Amino acid sequence: MRSLLDILPHSIGQELSLLQEEEWAQIEEIRIRTDRPIELMQGGKPRFLSYHTTGEDASQLLGRLSNYSMYTLEEELKQGYITIFGGHRVGLAGKVIVENGFVKGLRDISSFNIRIAKEKIGIALPFLPYLYEERWHNTLIIGPPQTGKTTLLRDIARLASTGTKAIPPRKTGIIDERSEIAGCIRGVPQHHFGHRIDVLDACPKAEGLMMMIRSMSPEVMIIDEIGKSEDVQALLEAIHAGVNIIVSAHGYSLEDVYKRPSFKPLWELRVFERYIELNRNNGPGTIGRMYDQDGHEVKWRRGVDVC
Template sequence: MGFGYSSSCLDDQHQQQQQHDVVFQDDENDLRSLLQILPHDLHENLLNEPKRARLLEVILDLGRMPEARYHGELGGQYLRRTVVSLKELEHAQNAVGDFGGDNRAGIEGTLHRISAIKSRKGLIVGLTCRVGRAVSGQIDMLYDMLQYEKSILFVGRPGVGKTTVLREIARVLSDEFHKRVVIIDTSNEIGGDGNIPHAAIGGARRMQVTEPSMQHKVMIEAVENHMPEAIIVDEIGTAAEALACRSIAQRGVMLIATAHGQQLENILKNPTLSDLVGGVETVTLGDGEAQARRSQKTILERQAPPTFEFLIEMRQRHYWVTHQTEKSVDILLRGKSPQVEVRRRDKKFKVVIERSKSYDECEP
């Protein structure tokens, strides 16, 4: 497809400054702050665990053995033979504080996220304690694209690193590109919990959202009140949020966002979110036009220009499929396979771009 890049590998000045591998930074203080809410025996076990730098989350479910999950490993690892008690869950809840309307809470000054599972009576019976880290190096995968100042939508399964990428984009746009950046931080996942945002977002400003249902209103408020050149928002999932995205894009503001879905087709088939990629409408052709196109008389076409010029499918943490949204949508609606760019890391963690690859040949 070709987005105008001069090399199949990113060899610009930025990459020369970022030759280190993508790593999870083992911030001892940040990790301790999360472990302190756990039962004491789990705290000590995990702090002495050699794999702690790859710790993804700790699962505490009432009446079940506590479990740790790690990046790069399938399944989990039980942390002890005894089950989690109600008293232990209450201790963790008291250490964290109040949960929001999305049943999420954070730890002030960190990027950690604690999500609650509640019974029908509102009692917390399970906790997912997710480790939040500022991961360096991910920006190399799309640093060149940011220079075009176009809106980008990320899709991918949970845990593939979408929020981590948003955080680093916020830092680079504000500190290196010197743009006015505002983050709409609905669950404080991007900028961390507390009133002072985490240093990982650089000079970007952060607007917190009191209730998840208010996210679309805060998005519009950011544009109207704070004159951003770029807005960053996580987890677009409602029609109101999709409409707010279109309104922001029409005002000439660069928009970087994630949406629920794993691939472009998921967004196209989602009536709530399809507007993000231009929407879909049914069109009836005349006999002559249908014959000229060699198609049926009733076809699907893109309804409007897409809100996001680029869409990136994060298939894996280091394997991305990049679409020029308008072209890919039009070709997919014709039942054909578009040409895409694959951005991946080789065995030496160097970023490689594969141009003009058929979409149906990309790795699952």
């Protein structure tokens, strides 16, 4: 993660280089704002450093992120974030440029949120007896922001595409709308997966689901943060095509997401066979509860930290 220092302005990099290794390991986000102190998110808590970011720092950082060619970031600026080497994502905020009612891009960027992509190989292994029984169960992972949903999905994708001694590798497709699961750079995943992985990067979920089914005939599909009605309809099409789906959604509990009107078709058709609730009680990735298709709790050691 210290390789991030290479893209930071010298003054900011110098400040961060003073951190100890154990402090680096706890960083979830690095927030850089013009005329404000650098903010680190560590263990879900903010920590402010003494150095105040200057306008020159912001200009240098944007230049390095774009390789000094803003034209190359045209699409990323519409989305408000950039994916960099290592799969880390840099969120941006500033003056929004609107044209004909649509966001065209950003300028005068003064806030940067470097969200650290933490690949934790093996964290999904304890779930295998619950998620795989002759085939992968259709699974919904539930949790509020920064509870390890994406980290867990990433490792499930690795296991599905790699296989184990008891589980054959499956053709696995990732619809990575926000470039967080695979962290692709120029279409190439920056994280570790098996040989049988295919990724649609920066692609809307609903369109991506159908594209992947038509073009790559996946057996398992991994999707992060479903929520819209069109996402749900596309998931149903995937199920009808015989694809196993493992997805995540924002929420605090199964009861919480159950109230969403857009998810109603999923409940009516009893699509999911496993539900996993994550929280931050013991840090990101703490398992709350696990449920089966009927909503009955599956026995699991609560409070086990897997992320």
